Amino acid sequence: MRLRLQLMGPIRVTDARGQDVTPRGRKARGLLALLGTAPGLRMARAQLQDRLWSDSAPAQGSASLRQSLHELRLALDAALVGGDGWVGLDPALLSVDLRPVPGVGGVTAEFAEGLEIDDPEFEDWLRDMRLSLEDRPSVTDLLLVLEEARGESPQARLLADVVLQEAAARAAVLIPARVVQGPAMGTGLRISASCLGQPGNGGLMMLVLRDMTSGEQLWAQHYPLSPVLRGLRQTGGTVALTMIQAALQVAGQVAVYPLQGVFSFSRTRLLGADQRLRQAEGALPTALRAFLRYTLIIERQTPDPVAALEEAESLCRLAREAAPADPVALAMSALMQSWRGNVSGALELARLACRVSPGHDLAHLALSQALSDAGRDSDALTALLRSDAGPMALLGQASWRMRLALVHLRLGRLAEAEAAAGAALAHAPDCRPALRILAALRHHRGDEAGAADALAALRRIEPDFSLHLMASPDYPVTTLRRAGLLGITRSGL
Incomplete structure (x- = not known):
């Protein structure tokens, strides 16, 4: 049975039919507030006892916790889970709703409204939680919420955490989204990683993405740990692409970058992407607008290539003024220098982009172009192959495959060039x-x-x-x- 836990306003649990199954006890509802905002929706039993029965003797507090958990289990059934020393909520059976709701007089209702528990530790926590939620991101921001990585050992947890952090950082820039950990509300994805076993011993890492609002599982995949350890950037790029694609499913009215249009070869889609990016601010959307003009110019799809080139170069300057070390802005500036025939300038900018962000897909695409311009075709191929697992390269496969085809042509590898084309x-x-x-x-x-x-x-x-x-x-x-x-x-x- 699917349950929904609403934490903004009075705490309320409803079942799939919309019937109210909220436990009546204040401490049971306090447990819901604590568990519903905990990383991974789980907490140690000792921590729950300290928050709700800090004034009680240990034995009495433990007995009271068992009693409140029993009441909670009657309400939630299988959605309340537990293990050795911990208690939690099963996200597959219960979704947590932290979206704002109107309160009295149209003012937004506060978190756990009306919940009064006479315990100093809980009162301090509740006050801090309400203050933190007042500063929460706007509901118009897309969120990537990272749950605490799990694993059978510290090394396994560290590996899962590295993959999550790497992928989320790369995806967030391209969506755009905010990466947060811990309690969060709004539209976006809740992302978890768990490692079973150890690298080299048949260990696996499981990644799960869920819609924050509905709790619906959007994607799940397991990876053998040994290949993950050998190729963290490749795994991170693949997971980042999955985050980007899943974010598009939950975005709704939230603005996301039209990356598929940017990397297309259709004039209609390129111009449509330009209109959407025009509404965004920052170095990345500005640099992407330069990139799509670059495509329009080289593909003879603009009636005034001279004006389009001037616009592209102006956008590159604006992007670098906004963020001098942004790898996309630097890479685009390098491509424009290549188009102008300034080989040394293109190499300098592309190398700087690669130093700022080693392995960045667009930076290495620009470096490959600059090396081709310099007649260093083998080096151009090496640079390109370092970029083909990044999220931009995976989204813009046609552009990256075309660069590969051109490099193979210059190297005289005609069969490989035809396959890439x-x-x-x-x-x-x-x-x-x-x-x-x-x-x-x-x-x-x-x-x-x-x-x-x-x-x-x-x-x-x-x-x-x-x-x-x-x-x-x-x-x-x-x-x-x-x-x-x-x-x-x-x-x-």
Whole structure:
């Protein structure tokens, strides 16, 4: 049976039918207030006894705690759980609601309103909790609430905590969201990690994401501990992407960054993303607006590329003024320098972005581009491969696969380049660069039918396309031209 615990206003427990099953005892309701705001919804029995029966003798306090827990169990049934020395609420059977509710005269009701327990320790805790909730984030902010990591040993708990903290920090920047620990209210995700066993001995880490409001489980996955320990950033990137995707499910009216639009190749989606980002403040949304203009410019999807370039460079300056060490702002500035042909400037900015945030996906994408510009193609491939597990790279697979295709082309690895371009097209069917590469490489190896298919798709999404245009020096196929792979422009296909 699914239960809902409402803690703003008078404490109230309702079942799936909406019937009130709140325990009548004040101490039982005090237990609900304590457990409902505890990390992981669980507390030590000794701590509960100290909070509610601090004036009682130990034996009497223990007996009183057992009596109140019995009353609570009658109300909650299986939703009240316990173990060796601890008591808790099962989040799979009970959801905690800390959303604000209107009180008398329209004023927001206070936490545990009307609950009076004559114990100094509880009174101090209740006062502090009410003050902390007065300073809580606005309900318009999306939250990532991290529960206390669990594990069978300190080392296992530390590993789970590292993964949670790493992933949440990376996801929060890109959603955007606030990362909090402990009691929180609003819209967002509640995230837990538990480790069973030890690395090397078949140990597993389980991660669970739940909707804060409904308690609904949105995602759960287990990972073998040994690979996690060997690749913390890769695991963190994957978990961060999952947090971003789950956040989109619960966002409702909360504004989130349109990352899928930013990394698309569709003019409509790019311009739509620009309109949404225009309403946000800060270095990241400003730098993302520069990135989508960069795409519009290189893909011939803006009627005035000179003005678009000036706008992109202006946005880069604004982003760096807002946050001089932001890796996305630095990476975008590096890409703009690459477009301008300033190889040394692009390398300097990209390297700085990588020093500020080692392994950052967009920073290494920009570094790969700058190294290609410098003729260091093997180094460009190494830099790119260091970025392909980050959340931005996972969201923008088409862009990262296209960069990989171009690096392979420069290295003369035509089969690998064709495979990477095919992967980019699978992620983004409107990816024009992928279709150009596929058309050229298929023709080069004698696959006329495959080349014709790629050209037909290109003509559908690029109305002014022609083989004559593709052969012109201003058309964006520089890497294919340098590699002598534009024979298709003379094919008549």
